[in-house]
Amino acid sequence: MTSPAILLALTLAPPVQILKPAHHGPLLDKAAAIFTRRVEARCGPATSKPVTIDLRVQPSSASGAYTISTHGAALRVTGHDEAGVLYGLGKLFRTSSCSDGAFRPGSWRGSSAPAGTLRGVYLASHFGNFYEAAPISELETYVEDLALWGVNAIGFAFPNWQYDSYDDPAAQANLTRLRAMMAVARASGIRVGAMVAPNQVFRTAPPELRAKPYPDDWGRRGNLGTNLCPSLPAARQYILDAWARLLDEYKATGLDFVVYWPYDEGGCGCSQCWPWGSRGFYRISRDMTELARRRYPQLQTVLSTWMFDTPPAGEWRELSDNLEKDAPWISYIMADAHEDFPRYPLDQDVPGRLPLVNFPEISMWGMSPWGGYGANPLPARLQMLWDQVKTKVRGGLPYSEGIYEDLNKIIATQFYWDPNTTAAATLREYIASEFSPAVVTEVTQAIAILEANHARRGNGSFKSPPHDTAKARALMESANAKLSPQIQTAWRWRILYLRALIDDELAKSGGIPQRATLAEPFAELIRIYHAEHVHTNRVAPPAFR
Ligand SMILES: [Zn+2]
Incomplete structure (x- = not known):
């Protein structure tokens, strides 16, 4: 017995x-x-x-x-x-x-077997978003879930321009958080990297070392006013000293890769540095790599070409020339843009014939506040963008502002594993495993409606008249009834379910949120995102004041 x-x-x-x-x-x-x-x-x-x-x-x-x-x-x-x-x-x-x-x-x-070797995400931790605000145990669980999908790299950024120095208590608090995030990522076998704009520095840097203005005719390159000119010897030394200190700050966790960022932020227009992407930026990034590899010999480098040649200045061409002459020091070339993918690496050889990785926008496109209406699944858009580059791109780091775009993140990273997979196939696998195989059809249909109604104006109203919001809501209600209690209350389900509900209520009220119907759905999203203390209104649902 x-x-x-x-x-x-x-x-x-x-x-x-x-x-x-x-x-x-x-x-x-x-x-x-x-x-x-x-x-x-x-x-x-x-x-x-x-x-x-x-x-x-x-x-x-x-x-x-x-x-x-x-x-x-x-x-x-x-x-x-x-x-x-x-x-x-x-x-x-x-x-x-x-x-x-x-x-x-x-x-x-x-x-x-994975096709791409860099299957990453960039987790931006600022504004009081999820990555900055969530308890570290929740972030650990989230990172483990990403690892299960084959994610093997996470980039983090230290926002030095916000602080006076490394000894600024706010800077130390930020670094403590970054190290904690890096430690949980590494425990799941994920490589950790620093996203750096090489000539962007603390706001207290000497004014006489500042960068010269550079062409930004198209207004795309960003400038917070804390950039130095690395062609001035004292400025170069300032940048390298600050970099050495940051490398030391990461000693406890280690550092596996660096992503160097040319613009937004960065840049100098002096006669020595310009064109920035192939001269000043290229040289200081190479110097920083030499310094970093003394501490981390296996360190990999990703050279971003963000906003190269916008407007044209010969940056792509000269980067290619540089890499023909110089000893190899770059592991990957990164390319992407606000809109269409840059033509140069698609039409020509990738500079240095290096592996090309991308930086897709999965968080902010077409909807503000980011995540403010729940999940923002964009399978059709991500497939369309991937089809333009899939014979060339072999990895990347999607830009993430929060967990509301979990589905987009997974779709993007599965392209890195298998360039010939489809967003639709990933969507089915995600729905079946996160929710239930029994709801794949209904939820797929609902997501297609949510995506068709995605685009919003600055005030949050629909950009064009929404269609079928009641149908999407009914599909999600029907699916909800088929789920187990633990899935019904899981955050991945709730953010998608709430998006269908919120869209339908907004469609009924002409795009103006009504307190009676939306106060509680918005409050629930705030709880899920830990957005109670956001620094801006960009990363939390619209508030009722
Ligand atoms: Zn300069």
Whole structure:
């Protein structure tokens, strides 16, 4: 007879049993823990015999590659490395389901290897947005979830222009937060990088070292007024000293890559620095790399070409010439733009024939406040943009202002894994795994309506008359009724459900938020984003005052 204690233990066992090799590293333990947490959150404790999953590491094709296979009663996830085991567990999770508390493995078996080596996101932490404001444990969970989708790099930026110096208490508080975020990312096998505008400095920098104005005829290059001219020896030394100190600030967490940013912010128009992208910027970024590799010899570098040649100044051409002559020091060239992708790297060889990565805008496009109306899924737009570059681009760092664009982030990063996948395929996998396989059709239809009604004016009203908002809401209501209680209350579901509700209410009220219907939905979004203390109105729902 089974004792009550044993019965209790059986009832509370996780729905999966993980077998690990005798010798393994911390990432394998982390992978098993992330997978088990997600399965338990979806299925609850096991009500029947747990499913056995056997984890193996066996070098195969590429870092991150994995195979899922069946061996007798057990499933086996074999990774090229421990990261591959993590990504394989992610695939297993997304292609499986739960019923009556039991984990039901899906039928997907086979192998997959990533095409892109830089599958990242840039998490902007400012304005009191989620990345700045959420408890670090919540951010840790979020980063682990990204790792399960194959994300292997996160960029962070230290906003020096806001501060007097590194010893400014506000600067130290920002660095403490950055280090905490970097530590949780690294624990999930994610590489961490610094996004830097090389000549942007503290607001207290000597005025005589400041940069000269540069052409910005199209008003796209941004200038907060704290840029130095690195062709002045004292300014160059100031920049390198500040950089050395920042590298030391990251000593505890380590640093895997740097992304150098030319404009918005940055730039100098003096005769030595101009054209900035191929002269002043190029030289100071190379000097900073030399300094950084003394501390971090394996450091990779991404040279961004943001706003190169807008207007034309020969920056792309001269960058190519530089890279033909110089010893290699750049790992990736990054390109993207506010609108159409720059033509140069599509029509010509990428400078230095280096891997090209992008910087897609997934957070702010066409809707303000960002995330203010809930989720902002843009699968059709992201597919359209990807189709323009997919034969050339092999990775990137989508710009993220918050978790409301989780779906866009996942769509973008899956293009890096497999350039030939589609946004529609990722959408189906996301809906099935985050919500339920039973609601894929309805939620896909609802998202198409939300995307068609996406564009807003500055005051938040619809740019063109909204269509089918009641239908989208009804589809989400119908799907909601089919979900388990734990999914109905999960934030990924709530932000999408609230978007359909909010759009429908706004359509009924001519785009003007009504307190009676929208105060609580907006308040719930604020709670999910931890946006109670935002510094601007850009990253929280419209407030009722
Ligand atoms: Zn200069």
